[in-house]
Amino acid sequence: MSIPPSDNTTAIDKLADWIVGLQPEQVPASVQHIAITCLIDTLGVMIAGAASRVAAIARAAAADESGSNSGTCTVFGASRYMVASAAAFANGTAAHALDFDDNCYAGFVHGSAVIAPAALAVAQHIDASGRDLLTAFIVGSECEYAVGAASRSVLYETGWWTTGVLGPIGACAAAAWLLRLNRMQTAAALGLAVAAAGGLKAGFGTDAKALMAGRAAQAGVNAAMLARHGATGPAHAFEHHNGFARLFNQGVFDVNKLDRLGREWSLESPGVDIKRIPVCLSSHAAVDAALELLHENGFSLDEIASITCDVPPIVIANLVYQQPATRQEAQFSMQFAIAISLLYGTLGLEHLNPTALKDERVIGLMQIIDMHQGAQWESRELLAIAPEGAQVVITLKNGRRYERFRAAARGTAADPLSREEIEEKFLRCLAAGERQDGPILLANLHALSMLASCRALVPARGR
Known part of the structure; x- marks a missing residue:
């Protein structure tokens, strides 16, 4: 059954308040370190995945969406920059194309493959700093995993693909923080993201799985952009009788789990599982x-x-x-x-x-x-x-x-890979994606918090 909030506020209220109020200096150094590791791993598998057939299909569709607009956002495997929503879709598809991306047991969800492409696209769109990109990724991750914890894994067990359902929430939270949406706009954006979420595990073993990850990243970016321009969304998207809890989650939703935002960090516990091998x-x-x-x-x-x-x-x-x-x-x-x-x-x-x-x-x-x-x-x-x-x-x-x-595999939060193993995986992925600039990109990622512009994160050659 759904557990009511302790203070009668909605889930959207709790998420929006935390997003708007968070400052980069409030994030512990240990959480930032984990986030950097997630970004290194995700950009690596994204670059390798960009060489896949399904990623090429996504890029073609993204190029159609961008049209003649040159955009400012990196799309791995493409010869041109694209607009933010198109880049989020193409890179999100690439990030999950090889099923080599990370996982979090707070919701049984592939978080980074959706959140990182959305955050990178919006950060490059507004020319944000590396510190802001890092913070936005953390914001998106914590919000998505908090909602996953509140859902108590019912989503996944019921047959929904959690990455498709929860991914737009994380992507939207990251984008909203980067765009500096106000309290009302952030709540509207989250409502739009929740209202449009979806994803079926029937897509496993087909192109649909990777494309749903790309769509989730794009949906989160679009929700934030729409709210920025004045669109409204359902304030009770989780609690409504035709909302998230009843339709997706058999009426189960512990909204009090959201109170832990900023007090406990999901990136630390339960943590993120990084794959040693590219299979489920x-x-x-x-x-x-x-x-x-x-x-x-x-x-x-x-x-x-x-x-x-x-x-x-x-x-x-x-x-x-x-x-x-x-x-x-x-x-x-x-x-x-x-x-x-x-x-x-x-x-x-x-x-x-x-x-x-x-x-x-x-x-x-x-x-x-x-x-x-x-x-x-x-x-x-x-x-x-x-x-x-x-x-x-x-x-x-x-x-x-x-x-x-x-009980747990190598690479999971319970038995993590070493920094050397993470970097070795990253460089192998870049080689698979036929890029020669791995050491430069790796150095940029390690120094992300000091990078003045996210547009300089990815070397232009071989983009």
Whole structure:
């Protein structure tokens, strides 16, 4: 059931008040550091994703929207700048095209892939400083994750794709802060963003998933721009009988979760999970467990009789392709993720291709990998600490059995990657996107708070 606010204010009121009142100096240095890491990771996967077919489609549509307007906003993979809303759409699509972007368990949402493109586009549109871009990204992240926490994961479990539903809220919050909208305009913008939100998990494994991320970024930017010009939005967008809580979330919405904005920081807890490999996060813990068993026990792949993965229901729901036929299906396949990782020691962007899917060694391994949900996942306590965990058992042909439980994957907030690993991923992504200016862009991102103009963030050559 919906939990009423403690002071009779609406969810929009709480969000707008915090957005308008936040000053950059109020953000702890630890939160800024996490945000920089998220931006480095997101721009990296965005640049790699710009080389994908779906990102090219999004750029073509964005170019049509921009028309003859030159714009001031970077679009990765394009030879020209574009207007803010078009750039947010194209870059948001690219950021999620490879499913290599981060995740937050406050709402089970891909946050940065939507918020970062929106914030970058608006920051370049108004020529904001790097400090303002960083703050706006934090504002968008905290607002989106607070709403995610208030939703108590019902959205995702019901079948909505949280990135499409919550993404416009985060993108709008970031844009509203950058545009310095007043209290009334910010509330209107948020109302517009909530009223227009949507996204179905039916799109998983298709172009729709990446395009929905781009659309969410664009929707947030458009909502803020419309409010800037006087448009109004529903003040009770969450609580209305035809609003967010009832229609999207089975009537559940704990508005008091929003009171923690600025007191507790979602970027710190529950934190952000950065992907080590470019497939759905639901497979990562099992992949890590399988690799650990292989490395620690020294058996060969030819000796394996079977691999079984006992996983929670969300993993079963997400990884629906036992015999994937396309790159997008492979990214939602436990069998593919484990088979490639065992064969090559890791799973990289270079493995997401038709050749790998037709490799007889890959096919053979996939056929002996089983995934099921055991009775242990009936425990709410276990689900709380291991929402996408895995119990992996590898049985050899000689009957020997090896077992490993992993509550969280490498790269998650519970087991984070090192700075060196983050930067290595970033540079690999830039190489995949055929850019040679990785060290310059990386240095600019690390020094973002000192950058005078966001238009100088991305080197012009090879944009």
